[in-house]
Amino acid sequence: MSTISITLGEVAASLALVAVAVAVSFWRRAELEQDIAVAVLRSFLQLTAVGYLIQAIFDTDSLWLVVALLAGMVAFGAWTARGRAKAVPGATGPILLGLAVAAAVTLGLVLALRIFKAEPRYLVPVGGMVIGNSMTAVAVALNRLADEMHEGRRQIEAMLALGATSFQAARGTLARSLRSGMIPLVDSTKTTGIVFFPGTMVGMLVAGAEPVDAVRLQLVLLWVLLGAVALAGLIAVSLGYRGFFTHAHQLRES
Amino acid sequence: MTFSIPSGSTALLGPSGSGKSTLLRLLNRLADPDEGSVRFHGTDVRELDPLELRRRVGLVPQLPAPVPGSVADNVCFGPRLHGEDVDPEPPVRLAGLDSSFLERDASRLSVGEQQRVMLARALALEPEVLLLDEPTAALDDAATQAVEEALRGLRGVDLVLVTHNRSQAERLAQRTIRLDGGRVAA
Numbered sequence: 001m002s003t004i005s006i007t008l009g010e011v012a013a014s015l016a017l018v019a020v021a022v023a024v025s026f027w028r029r030a031e032l033e034q035d036i037a038v039a040v041l042r043s044f045l046q047l048t049a050v051g052y053l054i055q056a057i058f059d060t061d062s063l064w065l066v067v068a069l070l071a072g073m074v075a076f077g078a079w080t081a082r083g084r085a086k087a088v089p090g091a092t093g094p095i096l097l098g099l100a101v102a103a104a105v106t107l108g109l110v111l112a113l114r115i116f117k118a119e120p121r122y123l124v125p126v127g128g129m130v131i132g133n134s135m136t137a138v139a140v141a142l143n144r145l146a147d148e149m150h151e152g153r154r155q156i157e158a159m160l161a162l163g164a165t166s167f168q169a170a171r172g173t174l175a176r177s178l179r180s181g182m183i184p185l186v187d188s189t190k191t192t193g194i195v196f197f198p199g200t201m202v203g204m205l206v207a208g209a210e211p212v213d214a215v216r217l218q219l220v221l222l223w224v225l226l227g228a229v230a231l232a233g234l235i236a237v238s239l240g241y242r243g244f245f246t247h248a249h250q251l252r253e254s
Numbered sequence: 255m256t257f258s259i260p261s262g263s264t265a266l267l268g269p270s271g272s273g274k275s276t277l278l279r280l281l282n283r284l285a286d287p288d289e290g291s292v293r294f295h296g297t298d299v300r301e302l303d304p305l306e307l308r309r310r311v312g313l314v315p316q317l318p319a320p321v322p323g324s325v326a327d328n329v330c331f332g333p334r335l336h337g338e339d340v341d342p343e344p345p346v347r348l349a350g351l352d353s354s355f356l357e358r359d360a361s362r363l364s365v366g367e368q369q370r371v372m373l374a375r376a377l378a379l380e381p382e383v384l385l386l387d388e389p390t391a392a393l394d395d396a397a398t399q400a401v402e403e404a405l406r407g408l409r410g411v412d413l414v415l416v417t418h419n420r421s422q423a424e425r426l427a428q429r430t431i432r433l434d435g436g437r438v439a440a
Contacts, residue, residue, distance in 0.1 A: 154315065154317065154319045155319045155321070157284060157315075157319075158313075158315050158319035158372075159321065159331070160284060160308065161282060161284060161308055161312070161313040161315070161376075162308065162309075162312075162331060162332035162335065162375065162376070162379065163305045163306070163308045163309040163332055163335055163336065163379065164305075164335050165305065165335075168335055172322075246286075248283060248286070248300075248304045249304050249305060250283065250284055250285060250286070250304070251284070
């Protein structure tokens with residue numbers, strides 16, 4: 001595989017575009033200058049740190065370290081998604097389980113189908129993408145769930161009054177929540193290559209790979225992500241809705 | 255406070271904020287009391303299967319909350335939850351609507367018609383008791399009359415009616431229990 005190297009000077013040069021963003025924000029009073037500065041600094045520190053971490057993992061070639069790193073990503077992703085789905089009672093467990101199962105099952109299948117080799121070079125970036133996308137989907141789905149449980153309270157309680165179980169009363173809500181978590185990825189998969197070039201493909205092309213190889217890897221990743229996001233959303237929503245109900249199939253006071 | 259509701263038709267009368275709706279939701283265990291207990295035929299409702307209790311003690315909510323679909327879909331909703339299929343026409347007629355309503359989209363009916371669909375939906379489960387939470391609060395005079403007429407025509411089901419309207423209590427109930435500041439006045 002061909003490689004390219006980028007000097008720190010070249011990285012620094014791209015700050016020119018950050019200066020454009022700051023100027024636009026300042027000129028039009030979007031008041032984002034401080035956020036942009038924080039974002040640039042954080043992205044530099046986080047990516048540099050993770051770069052050294054991944055380098056270290058590649059050097060040791062230890063699968064246990066890979067598992068530990070992915071577990072850390074699951075924990076951080078769950079914490080982030082939890083912050084965005086505050087209105088769902090007791091969501092931490094469902095989110096953690098959703099992300100962990102999505103990561104384990106998709107990586108397990110990818111290995112079992114011999115799409116990638118069981119090496120840190122493949123598992124770390126693919127696992128990171130799976131967990132990151134699952135985190136976003138879970139956050140969106142649970143947010144929608146909380147909104148719908150709030151707005152649809154009367155309808156849901158009317159169904160409970162007819163002898164519906166919590167699950168029967170929430171079924172429509174669960175379907176719509178899962179859907180809203182999955183739709184962004186489904187839509188971007190539909191328009192990929194036409195409206196935008198996904199990051200992996202861009203990266204491979206810039207790094208000098210053959211376009212056909214770049215496309216094939218991108219397809220694998222997109223399709224793997226679809227499965228991961230569906231699993232994570234399903235688990236988080238199917239377990240998360242229970243926080244809104246008691247064991248006696250009553251809606252909890254909000 | 256302690257009171258019992260005999261069979262027949264009973265109105266719980268009280269000003270808004272006196273806890274009438276909450277009380278009704280305790281009777282079919284949509285909520286549990288912080289203290290005290292609710293008994294149904296002498297058994298604490300917390301010892302009963304809540305789903306079965308709610309089929310035996312039906313509730314018509316204050317505002318209609320139809321499920322998406324036709325009137326027939328709404329009326330059959332309760333029985334279908336536990337795998338029974340019923341003919342939607344008898345309950346719809348009992349609720350004072352004719353069979354031409356069956357295939358109409360429930361969400362497109364007037365509020366008064368929707369409220370009768372709610373009544374038909376509760377009746378389709380053949381409950382022993384029907385809880386009515388201000389069943390005409392959202393309705394105009396004509397619709398109120400139609401719903402009251404349907405309620406007076408019901409046989410073989412006990413009614414527990416919550417209302418702030420004394421004359422409605424007198425029209426629909428054999429007995430009235432007045433709730434004032436959390437106390438019962440007979």
